[in-house]
Amino acid sequence: MTxxxxxxTPDGRYIVVRGRLWRCTNxxxxxxxxxxxxxxxxxxxxxxxxxxxxxDPQAEREARDEVDEAKRALGERGPVWWTDGAPDFTQRKVExxxxxxxxxxxxxxxx
Numbered sequence: 749m750t751x752x753x754x755x756x757t758p759d760g761r762y763i764v765v766r767g768r769l770w771r772c773t774n775x776x777x778x779x780x781x782x783x784x785x786x787x788x789x790x791x792x793x794x795x796x797x798x799x800x801x802x803x804d805p806q807a808e809r810e811a812r813d814e815v816d817e818a819k820r821a822l823g824e825r826g827p828v829w830w831t832d833g834a835p836d837f838t839q840r841k842v843e844x845x846x847x848x849x850x851x852x853x854x855x856x857x858x859x
Contacts, residue, residue, distance in 0.1 A: 755854075757847050761830060764842055764851065771838045774823030782822065789818035 754763035762769040773782060795811035816825065823829040828836050842851040 758850060761834075762837065762847070767841055767843070769837045769840055769842055769845060769847065771824045771828070771836065774829035776829065777822065785818050785821045789815060789822070792818055 754765065756763050756772065757769070760772060760775060762771055764770075773786075777785075792811050792814035796808055796815060799805075799808035799811050820826040825838075828834075837845040837847070842848060
């Protein structure tokens with residue numbers, strides 16, 4: 749794993765960022781559609797930053813809404829994209845989820 753490759757849970761549902769789970773993009777999205785939404789997400793994030801620098805709350809709200817739209821389209825927010833009925837653990841500390849043992853085992857050197 750490199751610095752640019754996030755730690756991903758074994759089931760591919762989450763990445764781990766600073767000990768918290770964040771939902772991955774829906775792997776069933778066609779690649780072209782995924783790319784389009786990622787580009788829209790990046791533009792919206794830049795617009796949020798620009799609005800904040802300009803102290804423009806209306807533009808910031810609009811840009812944040814665009815971020816939310818893109819993240820929902822990617823499956824990172826809103827209804828979960830998996831179909832087995834498993835709950836969503838987004839934003840929870842890994843140690844407080846069923847992934848706790850897996851995460852702990854990563855930090856424990858194998859013998």
